[in-house]
Amino acid sequence: MRIIIYTGKGGVGKTSVAAATAVKLAEQGYRTLIMSTDAAHSLSDSFNVPLGSEPVQISERLWGLEVDSLRETEKHWGAVQSWMSGLMSWAKLDDITTEEMLVFPGMEELFSLMELRRHATSGDYDAIIVDCAPTGETLRLLSYPDLLHWWLEKVFPYERRLLKVVRPVAKVVTGGLELPSDNVLNSIASLVRQMEKLQKIILDPAITSVRIVVNPEKMVIAEARRAFTYLNLSGFNTDAIIINRVLPAEAGTGYWSAWRDIHLKYEEEIRGSFSPLPILRIPMMESEVFGLPMLKRIGESAFADTDAASVMYQGKIQEIRKEKDGYVLELVLPFVQKDQLHLSQNGDELTVQAGPYKRKVLLPRTLLGRDISGARFTEQKLLIRFGDKTKSSVKGEE
Incomplete structure (x- = not known):
């Protein structure tokens, strides 16, 4: 099994690069699944093929899906959400806006990412490409398992024992407040355990790599540096940086000459900043990138001299x-x-x-x-x- 997670600042073209990688792997003979965990799905637009919450075949050996975050939230968080809804009602806060408070920031993206484990262990695919949410959201949700593991091991057992003692009298004393039931607590514990299993997969450098997509622009590079720092701090293996939409030499004349110089300057900065990581390069295309023919061109440009499925870099952090x-x-x-x-x-x-x-x-x-x-x-x-x-x-x- 090979898993490649694409991330980057919003607007850099990571969905196109992820889709192009999936096309390339399928052509190399891998049974490939590409999945989007970004709430603003654009995989369907990229392939020009309608995708749903279950894998849809796009071409030979290539399937795609856009995770339904609402469905995944109900599956993993439904029992907890139901209890929290009752708590809001008891507190007389049951207006329509309270529904937005029943799922914590980043949780929907996390539940979407948990679909990765299901497909990775199914045996149906050789490679999975993940089109993640923009950098900030991705980094936040990837840190959740560490935080929740600590809470589950250090705090949860004491809370559970305390609730067992208090629950019989709490409803009478509070005038109807229902403390979380064993079903709710089991749901939380199960969720954390599943996230731990997911994290074991995505932290294994022999299986999973993170690739950061950048444009040769000042703010994008700064964001990529912050992302790379966090990924190293948290134990994720970043194996490549992909520079997307670089002006080709033939475009560097007249009106575009100044932009060409800027791109060259920032390309050099990217190489100096992220060495010894491999730096892959994709030129700006002369037309919009969507559909299999254009995605195939992107894949050929990015991986002209390397195997798209390989672990391109692995270093101790x-x-x-x-x-x-x-x-x-x-x-x-x-x-x-x-x-x-x-x-x-x-x-x-x-x-x-x-x-x-x-x-x-x-x-x-x-x-x-x-x-x-x-x-x-x-x-x-x-x-x-x-x-x-x-x-x-x-x-x-x-």
Whole structure:
């Protein structure tokens, strides 16, 4: 199984690039599924073929679908939504606008992405291409499993035991408020477990790669850098950067000459910024990109010298090594300034904050009971040094 997730700033043409990749893989002999998890679906327009919430065959060995986020939300969140609706009614907040409050921001996109696991484990396909929502939404939903796993392991068991004790008397005391039932709690636990299974798939660099689509423009490049930093911080394997809509040499005369120079300048900046990742290049076409013939041309341009299905780059972003005075945990954090970093430790949890992004890292057994003795940021790597085990932890082990 091969999974390739496409993301990028809105408007860069990631849907066209994702569709072109799917066409290329199908031509190479892979049974390929392309799926859109973006609420603003445009795959149907790209292929010029009507698509639905179940796979529709587009051509030989190629199927496509646009995930129905409302249906997936009902499937995964229905029991919780029903209880929350009752809670709103009890609080006399049951006007039509409260329906919008029953699904948290990003959840619909996450439920859509969970369809990926179902198709990846079905055995029906050799490759799955995912056309994700624009960068901001994608990054937010990809971080949910980490956050919910922590809550499920650390907080949920205590909440569940407390509710079991309180539930019999709560309805009487509160005048009719129904606390969440076992069905609701089981639904939440099941959801988190399914997300953990999904995350195992998308964090496996041998199976899943993320590819970032950019245009040679200042703001797009800045957004791509932020996305790449977050993907590294969260353990996702980014294996290529694809520059889309580059003005070809023959277009760089007259009115377009200044734009051609700008594109060349930013192409060079992209190569310098994302090295050693492979940089693929797609020229701006002379007509609109939709339909199989044009998508085939895009795929041939992007993957002229490489296998579209290959893992084009795989590098370590986290490594532990032993030194004579302790251990060093090394985290790769590209495009981060030293003053953006904040580090804290609480028992077996390490919190790394890089600008607006935060991640909780559960320390491996090797580092348990060891306090941070120092940290250094150099050459886009955060080196965290752990000293000897604390006396309390050694005594506990004895």
